[in-house]
Amino acid sequence: MTNTVRFNVLGPVRAWREGAELDLGSPQQRAVLAVLLFHGGALVTLDELVAAIWDDEPPRTAVGTTRTYVHRLRRVLERDPGKPTLLRSAGGGYAINSRTVDLHDFQQRLDAAAVAEHAGRAAQAAEELDQALAMWNGPALAGVPGRYAEAQRARLAEVRLTTMERRQEIAIALGHHRDAVPELTALVGEHPFRERARQLLMLALAGSGRRADALAVFRDAHRLLADEFGVEPGPELQRIHREILDGEAPGPTPGAGQRSTAVRRRADLAGRAA
Missing domain, CATH: 1.25.40.10 (Tetratricopeptide repeat domain)
Structure with a gap:
């Protein structure tokens, strides 16, 4: 079964699957998703995500917290989080395989x-x-x-x-x-x-x-x-x-x-x- 998720960024960051809206979590978690979406499928490094969320003042836990945000997004966006088809990991970064934005x-x-x-x-x-x-x-x-x-x-x-x-x-x-x-x-x-x-x-x-x-x-x-x-x-x-x-x-x-x-x-x- 295909995993088609529809994303909106021209307004609040939102997502739907089969007409049902998905809970994307906190503003910071939505910020992670927004950065991935704006890169149109290209890889975004962990450092880039950290900088996008916290600017020049990331907390010491920033890397771990960002990974947690990605993990939570995966649980929401993927039909099978153990076999991701939408939010993938590669080369120390992440990307979203979606054009439904x-x-x-x-x-x-x-x-x-x-x-x-x-x-x-x-x-x-x-x-x-x-x-x-x-x-x-x-x-x-x-x-x-x-x-x-x-x-x-x-x-x-x-x-x-x-x-x-x-x-x-x-x-x-x-x-x-x-x-x-x-x-x-x-x-x-x-x-x-x-x-x-x-x-x-x-x-x-x-x-x-x-x-x-x-x-x-x-x-x-x-x-x-x-x-x-x-x-x-x-x-x-x-x-x-x-x-x-x-x-x-x-x-x-x-x-x-x-x-x-x-x-x-x-x-x-x-x-x-x-």
């Missing part, structure tokens, strides 16, 4: 969106990005301690934001300006210094006939950047502002479609130790 599926959706967009199928690209974003259930590795988890959380948060922006950029390109406004408004509210989100919100508002609101978005950005950093808005934001002032229909950022490839690279599951 939500991050892997997220990556595949981003790839499919990029292919569709390159072929001129914008509606299909939008659908793929919707499917990708629907996989998230909060911050990646929520509740997992350590610098390793924090670095992955920050990296994937940026990938998620970039994907959200790209999704709304496609909506605007398809003429769905009004549909894009609510999510972009929320994005700007949560990330007020993120200029790309502001650019897209201005485009969506202008395309919805809300020219005054689009100009207000620029004024707010100008004030925030001046107050916090003493700088002006970037050239792209200024260009969109200038075109709206001149009564023109502002266009998208030149070459914006190339960002989908960048998103794919940043979300790649392999070689992810920060």
Whole structure:
């Protein structure tokens, strides 16, 4: 009988077998599992696991405790812990033989969106990005301690934001300006210094006939950047502002479609130790 376990890392670290959720234990034990999953089947040494859990201050019992975490995970994940097929040992380290991870599926959706967009199928690209974003259930590795988890959380948060922006950029390109406004408004509210989100919100508002609101978005950005950093808005934001002032229909950022490839690279599951 095959041992198929489904893992989630785009949110709390969780696992299921045949629809039943598995008890993965303490946050530190979940941290061990997360490191193994993020290495996509590659061997992770015991020292790397210890560092991921305790950073620079491991206790004297760290090695033994880490081995205990692996042993406990094996008891949960394997049908027969004495004959492991999923969590294997080799060369003083460990690896998980699994591709059933939500991050892997997220990556595949981003790839499919990029292919569709390159072929001129914008509606299909939008659908793929919707499917990708629907996989998230909060911050990646929520509740997992350590610098390793924090670095992955920050990296994937940026990938998620970039994907959200790209999704709304496609909506605007398809003429769905009004549909894009609510999510972009929320994005700007949560990330007020993120200029790309502001650019897209201005485009969506202008395309919805809300020219005054689009100009207000620029004024707010100008004030925030001046107050916090003493700088002006970037050239792209200024260009969109200038075109709206001149009564023109502002266009998208030149070459914006190339960002989908960048998103794919940043979300790649392999070689992810920060």
